[in-house]
Amino acid sequence: MLPEKFDTIRRQWRSELFSTEPWIPSADPPIKPGEAGGYRVKSGGLVAYLKPTNLCPEDHPRAANEKIVSDLAFELSMSVPPMLLYRRTAPPPTEETRCCVSLILYPSVYEWEFLWNMATFPESVQQIIRTMISRYSSTLALDLLIHQTDRNNQRNGVFCTDPGNPTYGELLFLDHSNTLNFQNRWNGDAWKRMEMINIPATFRGSIDKARVIEGAKQIESLPDATIRAIIDRIPDDFMSRAHKERVAMGLIGRKSLVRPFVESSL
Ligand SMILES: Nc1ncnc2c1ncn2[C@@H]1O[C@H](COP(=O)(O)OP(=O)(O)O)[C@@H](O)[C@H]1O
Ligand SMILES: [Mg+2]
Numbered sequence: 001m002l003p004e005k006f007d008t009i010r011r012q013w014r015s016e017l018f019s020t021e022p023w024i025p026s027a028d029p030p031i032k033p034g035e036a037g038g039y040r041v042k043s044g045g046l047v048a049y050l051k052p053t054n055l056c057p058e059d060h061p062r063a064a065n066e067k068i069v070s071d072l073a074f075e076l077s078m079s080v081p082p083m084l085l086y087r088r089t090a091p092p093p094t095e096e097t098r099c100c101v102s103l104i105l106y107p108s109v110y111e112w113e114f115l116w117n118m119a120t121f122p123e124s125v126q127q128i129i130r131t132m133i134s135r136y137s138s139t140l141a142l143d144l145l146i147h148q149t150d151r152n153n154q155r156n157g158v159f160c161t162d163p164g165n166p167t168y169g170e171l172l173f174l175d176h177s178n179t180l181n182f183q184n185r186w187n188g189d190a191w192k193r194m195e196m197i198n199i200p201a202t203f204r205g206s207i208d209k210a211r212v213i214e215g216a217k218q219i220e221s222l223p224d225a226t227i228r229a230i231i232d233r234i235p236d237d238f239m240s241r242a243h244k245e246r247v248a249m250g251l252i253g254r255k256s257l258v259r260p261f262v263e264s265s266l
Contacts, residue, residue: 002077003168006105013082014074017067017233019101023050023086034155036062036177041101048101050086052177055096059184062177063100064239068247069146069176070102071230076218078142079172081105085238098238106160106169113154115202134206136171138215143197144258145219145251146179147186152198181246191250194261209266216259224252 002010021043031040031049038051052062063085070083082103091097115133118126143151150156153175161169180186231239231248239247 002079003170005168006082009103009105010074010082013084013103014071017085019084019086021046021101023048023101034175037095040104047104049104050088050099050101052099053091053095055094056098058240059243060177060182061098061239061243062182063096063098064234065178065180065182066100066102066176067234068230069142069179072146072222072227072251073142073173075222075226075230076138076142076215078139078215079136079170080139080142080176081172081174085234102174105172106162108161108163110159110161111155112157112159112171112200115157115200116154118202130202130206133171133203134208135211136173136203137206137208137211138218139173140197140199140207140212141215141219141258141262143173143199144194144216144261145254146176147193147195147250147254148176148179148197150175150178152200154200157200157203181243181250184243184246186246186250191246191253192257194254194257194265196265207266209262212262212266213259216262219255219258222255224255227251227255 023041023043026040026042026047028040033039033053036052037054038049039053041048041050056062067083067085070080073080074082083100086099086101088097088099115129118129121129156173156175158172158174159169160172228248231244234244
């Protein structure tokens with residue numbers, strides 16, 4: 001579900017690891033920071049959201065999680081913004097240096113909070129929205145793979161449009177800080193635990209099971225070597241070696257658990 005318009009930049013950000021752009025805070029209307037802290041930045045013609053500013057304990061490698069999930073999503077053609085690691089130099093001492101930048105592709109961004117107020121829309125509009133979000137059903141397979149726990153959140157999905165060009169637009173899934181092995185929750189055999197993700201009720205009611213299964217099949221055919229390469233290139237200070245090993249083991253192991261889980265639980 002990715003418009004070709006952004007092919008080049010998506011490919012470039014997937015191939016690179018760190019951003020070397022001289023990002024500066026943007027004077028555009030600020031984005032209300034989320035739990036991780038962050039702010040809108042710009043460089044040249046590019047705009048992004050820089051996060052986290054809040055310090056991250058070693059067992060909560062937010063920036064590394066974001067980059068790993070964004071790279072996985074690219075491989076699976078799933079709708080997650082391009083992400084690069086970014087080392088902040090000389091931030092205030094209480095703020096994080098190990099950050100990432102999430103590329104803002106579109107001029108208009110609408111958080112999906114209105115899905116919680118569907119009853120206020122005419123029935124026709126409700127149906128159009130359901131049809132539209134149903135096309136993104138396969139992303140549920142990615143969320144299951146990465147053990148997302150933060151999707152039933154009014155800000156972690158955004159509808160993006162370009163008012164000057166209605167051809168382009170997409171629903172982007174954001175915020176992969178609380179995924180993978182965060183807080184060492186994939187210890188021991190715990191990485192095997194598959195649980196249905198809490199997602200907005202409207203999205204849940206629009207899910208197309210066949211599309212989720214398609215997503216799960218794509219995940220099964222993602223080569224282990226690709227997963228390993230995505231994880232291994234993360235620097236050790238962004239994610240410790242032991243943590244990376246656990247993430248690789250978890251993702252490679254969970255690859256084959258997603259489809260049977262979807263088939264039996266959706
Ligand atoms: N690539 C992006 N495109 C558009 N908006 C974004 C992007 N990244 C972040 N945002 C905005 O910033 C908000 C906070 O980002 P998020 O990744 O959810 O941070 P946190 O982990 O602090 O909640 C999002 O709800 C969204 O409004
Ligand atoms: Mg968030």
